[in-house]
Amino acid sequence: MLHFLPAPLRGLVAGLMLALNTLICCWPLFAVALLKLLLPVPAIQRGLRSVMHGIGEFWISVNKFWMNLVCRTHWDVAGAQNFDLQHSYLVTSNHQSWVDILVLQYQLNRRMPLLKFFLKQELIWVPVIGLCWWALEFPFMKRYSKAYLAKHPEKLGQDLATTRKACERYKTNPVSVFNFLEGTRFTQAKHDQQGSAFQYLLKPKAGGIAFVLDAMGEQLHSIINVTIHYPGGSPGFWDLLCGRLQKVVVRFEELQIPAEFIGQNYDQDEAYRLSFQQWVNQLWEAKDAKLAQLHQEFPATRR
Numbered sequence: 001m002l003h004f005l006p007a008p009l010r011g012l013v014a015g016l017m018l019a020l021n022t023l024i025c026c027w028p029l030f031a032v033a034l035l036k037l038l039l040p041v042p043a044i045q046r047g048l049r050s051v052m053h054g055i056g057e058f059w060i061s062v063n064k065f066w067m068n069l070v071c072r073t074h075w076d077v078a079g080a081q082n083f084d085l086q087h088s089y090l091v092t093s094n095h096q097s098w099v100d101i102l103v104l105q106y107q108l109n110r111r112m113p114l115l116k117f118f119l120k121q122e123l124i125w126v127p128v129i130g131l132c133w134w135a136l137e138f139p140f141m142k143r144y145s146k147a148y149l150a151k152h153p154e155k156l157g158q159d160l161a162t163t164r165k166a167c168e169r170y171k172t173n174p175v176s177v178f179n180f181l182e183g184t185r186f187t188q189a190k191h192d193q194q195g196s197a198f199q200y201l202l203k204p205k206a207g208g209i210a211f212v213l214d215a216m217g218e219q220l221h222s223i224i225n226v227t228i229h230y231p232g233g234s235p236g237f238w239d240l241l242c243g244r245l246q247k248v249v250v251r252f253e254e255l256q257i258p259a260e261f262i263g264q265n266y267d268q269d270e271a272y273r274l275s276f277q278q279w280v281n282q283l284w285e286a287k288d289a290k291l292a293q294l295h296q297e298f299p300a301t302r303r
Helices: 007-038 042-070 099-108 121-125 129-135 146-151 158-170 188-194 207-219 237-241 270-297
Strands: 074-079 088-093 115-117 176-180 220-229 247-255
Touching: 007 042, 007 129, 007 237, 042 099, 088 099, 088 207, 099 115, 099 176, 099 220, 099 237, 099 247, 121 129, 158 207, 176 207, 207 220, 207 270, 220 270, 247 270
Parallel strands: 074 247, 088 176, 088 220, 115 176
Antiparallel strands: 220 247
16 A cells, blocks of 8 residues: 555555554553552463463554555465464474564464564563563563673573573463574674574574473474565565565475474483484475475575
8 A cells, every 4th residue: 555655665664554553552551461460360460461462463454454564575384383372382484584473473463362473682672672672571681691600500400491492481472482493583793603504594493492392392382484585685674564574485384293292301301402403404404405496496686
């Protein structure tokens, strides 16, 4: 509907709609979150948590509306999509851009439980949206360097404790726990710095999803492995707002969780850790091959 407008003006309109949507949705979300804190009764908290998830899903639906308003995006989506709202899932994807998050929300909203991302602890200070993530019980992770851990060994394993605490809350309501295995967005500079053996991916970090399986493996129905390809090149968030997201290719794959990976301790069992890392590397080799195939099927185009 707004395609006739110049791209910068579309970006301004979309940005205002996103901001307004966030401001409208945050107040009922904060009110319900406060009520949940004041009423520590499990049955009531389960109900209030469902209400908060509904607010989050409404926010995503409005975002889908303005995305359709400013973008003529062609979606090429395929693969196993037998999702439902009654089961919990572990979801992972390759990571190229902040747009990945909105792509995943666009495709999965109200088709599976609300996606909950692992976030850097610093992101809690993002105005408004940081508090929204906190209210929705997104897990905030604090990363320590090896040098820092050498000086402060008492911090070792704190990420695992944070993951377990978050996952304990998820046992009362179905949830989709999301983790970018690469840990950061792909760039050629990062790829070269890592010396990654993959063509289109950074090295995977197995610890995040291993901790989730450790904390709630029996609760999870399956792993949803998502591969995203942008034929027009990795888009920036401003590109999305301006309606320059012309084509998105998404492939879903549902994987059963290997029984031998449930109930194990990634930190303390070296044999299990090596076995799990090998499995993740095989998963990443297959994803890299899938991306190579998608680059051939959907070659680079101009925006």
